[in-house]
Amino acid sequence: VRRTILIARHLLRLLPVLLLLVVAVPGAAVHPATMSLTKLETADGYDLPAGVVWILVLGSDNPTRGQEDKGDTDAIELLGIDVDSGAAAAIGIPRDTWVDLPGGGQDRINTVLRTNDQQAVADVVADLVGIDASYVLLTGGDGFRDMVDTLGGVTVDSKFAFTTDDDPTLHVHVGPNTFNSQQALDFAMTREAFPLQGDIVRAHNHQALLLGLLVQFQRQAGKHGFIETMGLSAIEGLDPGNATPLDLYRLLNALMGVDPDKVSGCVVPGSDKVIGDKDVIIPDKATAQRYGQEVRDDATFDHAC
């Protein structure tokens, strides 16, 4: 009996080792098994025609909702989206760009909305870069802030360090900056902070802001119901011109098909000049046309700006 107890105690001491062997080392035998092969695929599609869809986005300096077309356009960005490839391109046009007016004469492009209408701005842009926009979306300060609030703020990757014109406490750093809606608006409006060609630098900032908004939108869109919430905010915050609420909803959905890594932008360059009492930019039309030709069919710039 004692020998039996000793053997039992010995076995108990070995129990952890035995358990480890049983668990960790399979026996050398033939085991029927089922190998599972799971095929995982993803697919996405959007209600846009093949090719690039062009949208002219205008930011008015009249902040009041419903009065945006009474103001000057401080932001003018022509956006192209190709959901098949995920590419998107932006051509920025500085607000002081000196252009031929639809009814004759010349003036800064930012006056065209106030003296004509959204379509006239689209026509001037088409004359400059050679691309007709399918939609013209106009917003002012109130609508912009509401939309950014709906997004929950925005993170903008700034190429420049500066202090905003309207808020001396807002210091923008090179790299990512997280803004609330008012800070995003201050960032977008600032140009006095840039001693040289502030209007052109500001157009670059608009493109950085748009990219930040895209990324934030895609991040938030993972929440069930967010796209409809954003759709309502866009319907209320935008003067959509010829676009219907369904068009806005389609475009919002299509933004999910844009790859932020395939987004690029250029700003139409020009030279400073004073005409009468106005500081203007004489656009480099050849470069503007080249930009248009490069991105027209694939929303991708072939060369650096």
Add this chain to the structure above:
Amino acid sequence: MGRMARQRNARPRALGARGAVAGLVAGALALVLLVSCTSDGSNPPPPAESPQNAALKVSTISADQLDEKTRNRVESEVSDVIADYVVGGFLGDYPRTDFVRGLADFSSDLARPAGADLDVLTASRYAKATSVRATRLDVRLSFLLPDGQDVGASAYVDFAFEVTQSDGTKVPITLTGRFSLGVRDGEWQFITYQVQRTDDEGLPSETTSEATPESSS
């Protein structure tokens, strides 16, 4: 033949046929679409036939922001479109080849990429199967109805099907993700899809395990 019940958290009512597609589906497949209603989301009693397709269960996000009449109407309209897609794309008599019928309510611009993604959006790769049965059809809806105008909706789907192949093997498949629908000329139609698809193709086999530490690590 498939039979699919539809379950919504709403007052029960019979579904009307939805145009030519619904008529075709009802006639050709003798498919019966039912709406059953429960307030607690529980499943209705199983019908006599077996195997039975799962009920299409529909709920609405932030439903309290819509009045009941509007919610019932838009839920019903969108559910009809989704039901037609499920029937045309997955269910019906097998073997079959007419899977493109599932895209009947896709907008013309969306039909272009959808045609290229037919293998993901439908059961077209199982054309020679014996049957396809829906085992889970859950949908959460989110509506965009500014000022009472029907504009659009997202449909977050969680679908599961079981394919029975001609050799008797069964393949579970799932389709999850988001569709969006918009209203054109008074009709809801699909305008976006962002979906994930899994096909779990079990391969029965015999394997030999070697009793070596390396193989067990």
